[in-house]
Every structure is written in C-alpha cells, then in structure tokens.
Amino acid sequence: MKLNATKIDSANANVAATITTDVIATNLEKMAKQLSKTMNVAGFRKGKVPVNVVKQMHGDKLQEDAQAEALRVLFADAIKELAINPEDVIGEPAVTKYDKKEDGSIEVEVKFSVRPAIDLGDYKALIPAVEDKEVSDKEVEERIAEMASKSAPLEKIARKRALKDGDYAVIDFEGFVDGVPFDGGKAEKYTLQVGSGSFIPGFEEQMIGMKYEETKDVVVTFPTEYQAKDLAGKEAVFKVTLHEIQQKGEAELNDDLAKKMLPNEKEATLDMLKEKVKEQLKSEKMSKYYNEDLKPAYLEALVAAISFDLPQSVVSQEINAALNNEIRAMSEEALNKLKEDAKEIEALREKVTPDAHNSVKATFIIDALAKAENVDVSDQEVTQTLYYEAMMMGQNPQEVVKFYSEKGYLPAIRMSMIEDKVITKLLDSKLKS
Incomplete structure (x- = not known):
C-alpha cells in the first residue's frame, strides 16, 4: 500500500494512498477464514465450512469489510508516520477521495484533525479589572422582608x-x-x-x-x-x-423567622440571617457581573491575543450548526428564497463563519486554561448540578439526567461548567490581588 501522509498545519493532516488489490485480497482471505470458523451452514460441521463457500455466500460484504480494514490500517500508519498521538485525533477522518481503478486498486484521500498545541502566553495579564460589588443594608432588609412574606x-x-x-x-x-x-x-x-x-x-x-x-x-x-x-x-x-x-398574614422579622430560614443552624438569630442574606446577595451580584460583563470581555481578549491552527473538522461542524440555527429561525418566505438561490446559502454561511471560528477557538482556549489552572469537573459534579436545577424547576432529577445523557448533552454541560469554574477562579484571583 503506497502512502503519502502530510501535515497541512499543526491541527490538520492529509493522507493520499493507493490501496492495492493484494492488500484487499489478503484482508478478504483472512476475514473469510475467521468467518468459516463460526458459521453454521447446512451440510458442514461448525468450524469446518470451506473458505470458498464463505466467499460465495458473503462475497460482497467481505469485499466491503476488506476495504474498510485497509482504510483503518492506512489511517493508523499515517498517524504513526506523522508521529501523532492517537488520543489527539479529533472526530472521524473524512474520506475526500475514493476512486476505484480498473485493476481493482483504490486511490483514496483522507483528511483528519488533531488537537492543536496552544501557547497561552501571559494569559493572566489579559484578565480585566475586577470591581468588588457591595450590598447595602436596604437590599438585605428588602430580601428578608420578601422571604418573610413568602413564609407567612x-x-x-x-x-x-x-x-x-x-x-x-x-x-x-x-x-x-x-x-x-x-x-x-x-x-x-x-x-x-x-x-x-x-x-x-x-x-x-x-x-x-x-x-x-x-x-x-x-x-x-x-x-x-x-x-x-x-x-x-x-x-x-x-x-x-x-x-x-x-x-x-403579617410576617414578623425576628429570631423565629431566622430559625425557619436557617434550619441547620442550632442558634439561628435575625442578625445571623442578615449575614447569610448579605453573602447570598453579594454572590448573586458577583455572579451576574462576572457572567454578563467580565467573562465575555476576557474571552474576547483571549481569542484576539492567542493564535493557533484550528481543526477544520470541528470548525465545519460549528459552521453547519450555526447555519442550521439561522435557517430554523427564518420565516417561510425567507426559506423559499433560500431554496431558490444557492448564493443566499453561501452568503449566510459567510455570515456565521467568523463567530463559528471564534467559538471553536474559545473552546480550545478554555480547555488549555483548565489544564494550566488544574481545573476539572467530575461526572458527579455534573449530575449534582443537574439534580439541583431540576429540583428548583420542580422536575424529576433522575428523568432530567437520563434525558441529557440519552441526548448526548453531558459533555457540553461539563465543558460549560469547566469554563465557568476556570474563568471564575482567574477573576477571583484578580479581585484578591
């Protein structure tokens, strides 16, 4: 099998090869022999079915499997030749050429992507200034009055x-x-x-x-x-x-209210409740401030400052997802216009491409930041978060977890939690410095 493997850039590679008839024939013979040992065919003892009978019965399928095995070996050899760690390969390889020749050989081209190497540089220098949010006594009193009213x-x-x-x-x-x-x-x-x-x-x-x-x-x-x-x-x-x-009824603001609101505190008082509420309000303010102002600004700065090659397979998936989202939001009139003119689709693709590129880039940067900061989120943490949110929404937690698991959403949820955790850690470090 003739093979030519080249790196397009640090995140993408291309393999061009000719799968010879000898390779296919060898694979087919091997597979037929293996199948002959397990097949049940009338007139033959199990394990004693002649190979030529197996080929007659399953020739087309064996031919397909022999070619698929050749592709698998081809890909494995290419990764080895390019000194790529198999664990760094992202997604499935894309067969861009599969040309069967008259002599039975097959010319193929395969493109695949690998996890990019990222130099984060001085990423902490890009953290924006962080302002400490204060909570007034009036805000605390209003929240406690609201809690008292609900419990009255x-x-x-x-x-x-x-x-x-x-x-x-x-x-x-x-x-x-x-x-x-x-x-x-x-x-x-x-x-x-x-x-x-x-x-x-x-x-x-x-x-x-x-x-x-x-x-x-x-x-x-x-x-x-x-x-x-x-x-x-x-x-x-x-x-x-x-x-x-x-x-x-009228709600009284006293120690009895504190005991009701803080059931795990043995000697709960109204002053203790005020402190807890103040902490909660500050946490809410800081969370909103981080999520709405600082995190988007920091990610934007990281994306602009850090350069690396992007895996094209991932970029293509992101562009297609963004394109589908745009199409789903269109009116029937706009959809009909889109169907009639292919240029409209290309214009739409060009529109979503920059954001798709930045989204993919941000995802890999977050992954690199998490490794640099030793931040991770366990499967148990993901489950606990889903349980809590489900209970807050009055939903069955087990059914919610099962739904997300079956839909394949758990990895995305975990990645979102890692993003929140690592950027919060970095912003907190800026606040304390």
Missing part, C-alpha cells in the same frame, strides 16, 4: 368580598373537553394564587370578581406545546367553585 401563613380574609388579583383562592374545579372530563383536571379545596400564572393562560384572569360559593364556567385553550398531547391546543371548560379567599 395564609389567613382567611376578615370580610367577604369579590376575588381580586393577588388573592389566594380556595377552589373546587373540574375540567371538560367536548363535555367529557379528563384525567388530572379535577381538584377540591385547591389553593391558587390569582395572578401567579400557575394555571393555563386565561384561567386566573376569568376568576377575578367571583364571590364566595359562586360557581363559574372558565373557558380556556390549552397551549399547543402542552405536555399532555391529547389536550394540547384544545378548548376546555372548567367548572370552578370559590369557597374562600385568603391573604398572606
């Missing part, structure tokens, strides 16, 4: 009046579609805050003005993306009976 008990209003926005309504309800009740559409003595947006759009607004023990038909339409597919987009009538109107 519900109390029945002193006098009977019509229901208004913000009230807590104790109701019975039953839903019907085409006059037929549906599963999950019924409840008794259910407490609903009017204006919370907890129910189907339009439901809570139609309740405003109801009086004690009044029954009313509330007509709504389920959203088209509603989770229960048999109800999505359908009109429903809910028979709603109002039993009671409640409001939040």
Whole structure:
C-alpha cells in the first residue's frame, strides 16, 4: 500500500494512498477464514465450512469489510508516520477521495484533525479589572422582608368580598373537553394564587370578581406545546367553585423567622440571617457581573491575543450548526428564497463563519486554561448540578439526567461548567490581588 501522509498545519493532516488489490485480497482471505470458523451452514460441521463457500455466500460484504480494514490500517500508519498521538485525533477522518481503478486498486484521500498545541502566553495579564460589588443594608432588609412574606401563613380574609388579583383562592374545579372530563383536571379545596400564572393562560384572569360559593364556567385553550398531547391546543371548560379567599398574614422579622430560614443552624438569630442574606446577595451580584460583563470581555481578549491552527473538522461542524440555527429561525418566505438561490446559502454561511471560528477557538482556549489552572469537573459534579436545577424547576432529577445523557448533552454541560469554574477562579484571583 503506497502512502503519502502530510501535515497541512499543526491541527490538520492529509493522507493520499493507493490501496492495492493484494492488500484487499489478503484482508478478504483472512476475514473469510475467521468467518468459516463460526458459521453454521447446512451440510458442514461448525468450524469446518470451506473458505470458498464463505466467499460465495458473503462475497460482497467481505469485499466491503476488506476495504474498510485497509482504510483503518492506512489511517493508523499515517498517524504513526506523522508521529501523532492517537488520543489527539479529533472526530472521524473524512474520506475526500475514493476512486476505484480498473485493476481493482483504490486511490483514496483522507483528511483528519488533531488537537492543536496552544501557547497561552501571559494569559493572566489579559484578565480585566475586577470591581468588588457591595450590598447595602436596604437590599438585605428588602430580601428578608420578601422571604418573610413568602413564609407567612395564609389567613382567611376578615370580610367577604369579590376575588381580586393577588388573592389566594380556595377552589373546587373540574375540567371538560367536548363535555367529557379528563384525567388530572379535577381538584377540591385547591389553593391558587390569582395572578401567579400557575394555571393555563386565561384561567386566573376569568376568576377575578367571583364571590364566595359562586360557581363559574372558565373557558380556556390549552397551549399547543402542552405536555399532555391529547389536550394540547384544545378548548376546555372548567367548572370552578370559590369557597374562600385568603391573604398572606403579617410576617414578623425576628429570631423565629431566622430559625425557619436557617434550619441547620442550632442558634439561628435575625442578625445571623442578615449575614447569610448579605453573602447570598453579594454572590448573586458577583455572579451576574462576572457572567454578563467580565467573562465575555476576557474571552474576547483571549481569542484576539492567542493564535493557533484550528481543526477544520470541528470548525465545519460549528459552521453547519450555526447555519442550521439561522435557517430554523427564518420565516417561510425567507426559506423559499433560500431554496431558490444557492448564493443566499453561501452568503449566510459567510455570515456565521467568523463567530463559528471564534467559538471553536474559545473552546480550545478554555480547555488549555483548565489544564494550566488544574481545573476539572467530575461526572458527579455534573449530575449534582443537574439534580439541583431540576429540583428548583420542580422536575424529576433522575428523568432530567437520563434525558441529557440519552441526548448526548453531558459533555457540553461539563465543558460549560469547566469554563465557568476556570474563568471564575482567574477573576477571583484578580479581585484578591
């Protein structure tokens, strides 16, 4: 097998070769012999099937497998010749030429990408100035008052009046579609805050003005993306009976509130709660400041300052992903225009290419930064983060993790967490210096 392997640059390589008929024939013979030992063919004992019979029965498949094996060996030889670590190869090799000749030989060309070597230089010198965010006493008091209000008990209003926005309504309800009740559409003595947006759009607004023990038909339409597919987009009538109107009672700001808010602290006090809230508010402020202002600026500076060759296979994937995102967001009219004119697609590709290049470049820089700073994120940390976010959203954590795992999203989530962790570490170091 004649082979010519060359490096296009430090992140991309090309292999041109001729796979001879002898190589293919040798591979085919070897595979046929291996298969003959395991095949079950009527009239022959297992393991004693003649090779020529195997070839007659599976000739085409064996021919394909023999050629694929030749390609595999070709690629392995090219990596060895170019002194490339197999672990540095990114993605699958792209066969750009596969030309079968009359004599049975095959001329092939294969392009592949490798992880680029990156010289970060003095990356710490590019960290932007970091301002320490302060939290005022007023902000702390407002947050504690909000916490107290949410934890305050519900109390029945002193006098009977019509229901208004913000009230807590104790109701019975039953839903019907085409006059037929549906599963999950019924409840008794259910407490609903009017204006919370907890129910189907339009439901809570139609309740405003109801009086004690009044029954009313509330007509709504389920959203088209509603989770229960048999109800999505359908009109429903809910028979709603109002039993009671409640409001939040007065919340007292004292040590009892602190004990409720800090259940793991044995001797919780209001002052201790204020300190905890102040820490939380500062963390929120700094996180927002980092994510919205400093991280984008720092990444932009790194991308502009650091030069290295990009793996073209990764760049192409990023460009195609960006192109698909643009197309998905188009109107039907714009899509039709795109289909009629190939130049429009190329113009769109040119539009997304610079950002795609920078995105790929930033990803490799983050990876290099993480190695330089000894930052990593374990699979357990990814799972814990997904669990926490799922619980905050009222979702089943195990189902969320399973969904992301099956979709193949976990590596991207891990990379995002590494990015956040390493840049936060560098910004924190600037703040403390």
